[in-house]
Amino acid sequence: MQFSPSFQQLIDALRCLPTVGQKTAQRMALHLLERDRAGAGQLAEAIGEALEKLGHCRSCRVFTEGEICPICADSQRDDRLLCVVESPADWIAIESSGAYQGRYFLLLGRLSPLDGIGPDELKLDQLADRLDQPGIEEVILATSATIEGEATAGYVTELARARGLRVTRLAQGVPMGGELEYIDASTLSLALKGRREAES
Secondary structure, rough: OOOOHHHHHHHHHHOOOOOOHHHHHHHHHHHHHHHHHHHHHHHHHHHHHEEEEEEEEOOOOOOOOOOOOOOOOOOOEEEEEEEEOHHHHHHHHHHHHOOOOOOEEEOOOOHHHHHHHHHOOOHHHHHHHHHOOOOOEEEEEEEOOOHHHHHHHHHHHHHHHOOEEEEEEEOHHHHHHHHHHHHHHHHHHHHHHHHOOOOO
């Protein structure tokens, strides 16, 4: 089917979003044009402004409008703790929990030699520089439980331990409210390996 060039351009642009295929992009484009042209204008304006104003924090690499993000500028945060995460989405998840009050470093990816992603691509030299700063006592690894995530965690562990820092890993295993019969074997294996003393 042949669409007008502008409509096809809109569909192609929407397909850059994760999990958005041809049909979903068509539905989104039709919705914006038929039912929410004002919303489409706001969306276009917000995307343009974000692209123009947002860059990476020079300390933790999260998206921010200034050189330093609000978390890195917050003097109330615990400078002894540095949580290393793979992506901004992981950072948002941890920060939204409200359970962590330390500092962050975003890798913006994970080691994957088959995809050509090595230490240079992740700028792990910046992490090494951060680990050399005084005050850090513990590095918390919050990488994914994939082969690439484990390889990344191993590399970061070596960097941190070479500097005499304590390295911990987020607990992984059975989720709250999870029924054991529905949990996969690898998750159960991680839960068994990471077991702890029961609380009374």
